[in-house]
Amino acid sequence: MPDNAPRAIAAPLLHWYDAHARVLPWRAAPGANAPDPYRVWLSEVMLQQTQVASVIPYFETFTTRWPSFAALAAADDADVMAAWAGLGYYARARNLLACAREVAALGRLPETEAELLKLRGIGAYTGAAIAAIAFGQRAVVVDANVERVVTRLFALAEPLPGARPRIRALTDTITPDARAGDFAQAMMDLGSGICTARAPRCLLCPLRPDCDGFATGAPEAFPVKAKKAPKPQRYGTMFWVRRGVEVLLVRRPDKGLLGGMRALPTGPWSDAPPGLADAPVAGDWQLLADTVSHGFTHFTLDVTLATVTIPEHSDPAHFGADGEWWPVDAIESAGLPTVFAKAARVFGRVSC
DNA sequence: AAGCCGGGGGG
């Protein structure tokens, strides 16, 4: 039985945070005024399931180009989607725009957790994080770092995801009334740098005297997680339609994988290589010897690459409004998701 | 409650 009595975590943790907080572009300078709610919101959405180092360059690009809710709300959808390319989980970019427009209509970002939760793309974690970090309210902020730190602090053996309600309750017992935003960020800094998933650095940890997991001698055993199913293998073909100095791009449907993103034409993925089925035009297709592999969250994709050149002045009406001819030399600026960017690099080598 | 949705870092 873990000892679930409240314990004094906040004081030593905040003391440690005051000396060791990471310097991050969305954090206010030490001693400065509260951080800009727009920057807090943008960073929290970008940080969903995404590590700090990956987010920073995107955060700089977005805040330079769209420095406020109003600026982002007025942006073209295609520009925002292209700027998000490579960061992943593209529903976040669609929700980001929808949320920016909601906030612009409201006139400001709501300050309470309950109001924040009504906005697109803001769930339990993000709503609590914004309320605490941007507006100084007490909120129970639970992300993957907090789950790891808390299950270790209390040596909680119940496996995820079933343990989530218990973890939230335990986090509530250690969350202070004052400096809740700093407390949340301190827990995340601790989880990121000290209480890490593989090899926690307990000798550097300010919470070691309070940690049941350390006392067990195997803190890395927490959190306990359910086994995951093996990833299926799937196959597809990407089509490189060359017309003069341009190549055909399409826009993927809003729903589903890579939704709303610019892309090379493909058919649906399948359980066996589909070859030239679903080619966007008839022609003398050539298959490349190189293929592209890419891992997604829930399957692995192997892609065959096919090329064709069509007459310079033809314009197959087949593609409708979703077709776009893009200069091959500028393909890097198209904002392609990574799996298509990989393929485009291979095509570019061969097709030039 | 379970499935869907990217990509890169690190052991």
Added chain:
DNA sequence: CCCCCAGGCTT
């Protein structure tokens, strides 16, 4: 090669 990550939405 594997597991992991400043989760949210849909069904």
